[in-house]
Amino acid sequence: MKFNDALSGAALAALGALVLWHIQGFPPMPGQKYGPAWFPGLIAIGLVTCGALLAAARLRAAAPEPLLALPGWLRRARPAASVASVIAGLVLYVFVVDMLGFHVTAAVLLLVWSRLLGASWRLAAPVSLAATVGIHLAFYKLLKVPLPWGLLEQFAF
């Protein structure tokens, strides 16, 4: 996913400008030259400058570059679906883990991910189950990380 440098430069400069605008509301430090706005302000000025330089260098260059070059894998069904499932799966995890519980969510996600990546059911199913149990034993039991039980609350061990 390669953006044209002119586009990245413009976005970075815009981010810098946004920060500069936002920090106007920061209060000064009494009796001090450098308040809380000073450091982010300096960074923002840097971003605006670098963004402009980056865009300018791209615009001056002779060879044309597309605005957005999509990676090759995006055109192949399986890799594209796999990457999408990774991102969607992580978002889903955050939303449903408290309700479904860690164990159900993890096992299902592992199964879906491995299948999409090309694992056979015979490999994907036992590994998904074993990895979930393994992480339960290592993190929940041994390291005392409070992984949520959700649906399986009554079977908690």
Place this chain on the structure above:
Amino acid sequence: MTLAVLSQAFALVFDPYVLWVIVASAAFGLFVGAIPGLTATMATALLVPVTFFMPPVPAIASIVTATAMAIFAGDIPSCLLRMPGTPASAAYTDEAYAMTKKGQGEVALGAGLVFSVIGGLFGTAVLIVAAPALAEIALKFSSFEYFWLVILGLSSAVFLAIGNPLKGVVSLLLGLLVASQGLDNPAAFPRFTFGNAELAGGLTLIPIMIGMFAVSEIIRNVATMDQPWEMAQTKIGNVFTGMWTLTKRYPLQILRGSTLGTAIGALPGAGADIAAWMSYAMSKRFSKEPEKFGSGHVEGIVEAGASNNSALAGAWIPALVFGIPGDSITAIVIGVLYIKGLNPGPTIFLEKAPEMYAIFIVFILANLLMVPLGIAAIKGASQLLRAPREVLMPVILLFCVVGSFAINNSPFGVVLMLAFGLVAYVMEENGFPVAPAILGMVLGAMLEEHFISSMIKADGRLLAFFERPIAAGLGALTLAVFAWPLVRAWILPDRNRA
């Protein structure tokens, strides 16, 4: 260093639990290093949630051991698959593969192993001598000197990065911007929190690093999973044959690689991968037979293989003495050091001497352990590289999720991990190096704090930064780093292979 301290240090390391952790981490490191797409930095990020629950010495020992093994193991798929196991092997992957194609796979693998060990031990020796000595000098440092050190670190990260320096600066600025978020600033004013409770606490670095080093890498792996790996050689003979001859033929190369590697490692922001590129280029430039480079010639592998492992130990020098990471791995380690109460700084060698010497012993032990375990990994390479990636990647991803959650026991960690994983992926696709951003995040708070407290002491006079002798010297050195691009243009003429 007294004998009492040393015996305490030995007792800390030669404890059954610690030794068990070292062996387990070594196996983990070899595995992660040998699988292309899993890096030493990723190994460190994945270890952090586990080390959370360990005492200080085994926690640090696990990272030291795993990374040393991973950097060596990265050479294995270079030879067999023409794919670097970690970015630190990328510099000489083509060379190593060409050797395998010529039927010299054993020599390439053996050189990777033997000179990794030598480089690692060299870097360790420098660490043991230099860190306490430097700490003694650093005891006199005030906020003025620290300010310069941080600036120096940040600028070397930008200038040593391979590729467009402007993009390095952008990456650094983005890291600093992330660091300025939250309440942790001299004015204790909530910046960029937008009234959100999760943001008010400040962004936790560990989930961010797991995202940037592991999740982005998993995305890259998943995107190319449909291309199978092909092994150039499956049966591997004795890898030690001819190693002594190589040592005798290339003593200068070994020394030069180890020295440059340690130095690059110690410079903030540049680690084993850049050390290997520089050493490989250096080797070619000063070689008597430069025309053989690229056709399966072992000289560059000897030099760069020593270099990348020595860089690992070198990176710990500024990390322990100043709290300034020498590479991406130590950027993560510094966070672990604070959590374990081993706050980096010049006084660490006075207050935590047994722990520090224990870490040094672990470094030596890890490099020695590399010989038997390395042979085992090479012998088992064909099995190791047949590990089913289609289930491995999901399991690692789940491990990242749980690790990010475990830091604060909050799902917000998972959100951070994903967000920064995607950011890092897009950044790298667009030629923005990730290492400067990490350094900016780790050092941002320190930079602002030392600047503000210096300005309070000096009543706002900027010239005060040049008034103390060491500060002035560091200031001058910083300006010298700005001259680096010219030097690099001389050493590395071709810049389009990054």
